[in-house]
Amino acid sequence: MIVNRRGWMGLGAALGLPVLGSHAAAAAAPRQGQMVHHVFFWLKEPGRAGDREKLIAGLKTLRAIPEIRELRVGVPAPTEQRSVVDSSYHVSELMVFDTVADQARYQDHPVHKRFVETCGDLWARVVVYDSIDV
Amino acid sequence: MIVNRRGWMGLGAALGLPVLGSHAAAAAAPRQGQMVHHVFFWLKEPGRAGDREKLIAGLKTLRAIPEIRELRVGVPAPTEQRSVVDSSYHVSELMVFDTVADQARYQDHPVHKRFVETCGDLWARVVVYDSIDV
Numbered sequence: 001m002i003v004n005r006r007g008w009m010g011l012g013a014a015l016g017l018p019v020l021g022s023h024a025a026a027a028a029a030p031r032q033g034q035m036v037h038h039v040f041f042w043l044k045e046p047g048r049a050g051d052r053e054k055l056i057a058g059l060k061t062l063r064a065i066p067e068i069r070e071l072r073v074g075v076p077a078p079t080e081q082r083s084v085v086d087s088s089y090h091v092s093e094l095m096v097f098d099t100v101a102d103q104a105r106y107q108d109h110p111v112h113k114r115f116v117e118t119c120g121d122l123w124a125r126v127v128v129y130d131s132i133d134v
Numbered sequence: 135m136i137v138n139r140r141g142w143m144g145l146g147a148a149l150g151l152p153v154l155g156s157h158a159a160a161a162a163a164p165r166q167g168q169m170v171h172h173v174f175f176w177l178k179e180p181g182r183a184g185d186r187e188k189l190i191a192g193l194k195t196l197r198a199i200p201e202i203r204e205l206r207v208g209v210p211a212p213t214e215q216r217s218v219v220d221s222s223y224h225v226s227e228l229m230v231f232d233t234v235a236d237q238a239r240y241q242d243h244p245v246h247k248r249f250v251e252t253c254g255d256l257w258a259r260v261v262v263y264d265s266i267d268v
Contacts, residue, residue: 074265131208
């Protein structure tokens with residue numbers, strides 16, 4: 001149960017839904033056993049006009065794939081430059097799946113295959129991290 | 135508006151809340167301008183009993199920091215081994231913040247500083263990716 005500092009439950013929490021955007025609520029706990037698929041892309045031609053936007057638009061088409069529980073498309077954030085922070089990539093894609101099997105189905109989905117066909121020439125390097133929640 | 139395959143809106147969608155766990159719903163869109171802070175840890179002594187669990191437990195204490203909207207602690211997922219997948223890390227921490235300023239406040243929070251004091255000897259290497267949603 002999520003109770004905020006005033007001692008009452010929000011509507012979302014009462015319904016068992018995640019509570020977002022309240023500074024008073026504790027961070028929402030993820031569903032047990034979900035997995036995160038985080039991909040970082042380095043463009044082949046970072047200076048070529050429109051390539052970054054084409055990749056971002058392509059990644060957003062993936063939202064149609066039903067196994068994806070959460071999709072975030074990002075670019076490096078203007079956080080403090082520290083030696084441990086890798087901000088050399090150009091675009092990132094973060095997805096949450098309920099299961100490892102759902103992630104495998106996503107890989108084979110026609111919308112994902114079309115994205116790779118359409119945008120695969122844009123990047124020089126990709127690094128993927130797949131993590132399962134513990 | 136999120137409409138499932140039967141053509142009706144779920145309760146969460148009707149309330150403007152993210153809909154999770156329904157294979158029929160589209161992936162929930164993140165809040166505009168949020169940022170993701172994703173940290174990968176490589177243990178100093180991966181074979182030493184209990185170090186991984188100590189790090190995981192330490193990371194879970196961070197949930198008390200109010201700026202964190204979402205916290206996931208993970209380990210490499212058993213997805214397909216591909217050359218682009220880096221599964222060499224031991225533990226990962228994924229956080230969502232509403233703003234870059236919130237992430238800076240998190241860095242200075244006493245609970246985060248205590249975590250670094252308590253667990254900082256456990257890891258040999260850390261890589262951080264900070265992404266802002268676009």
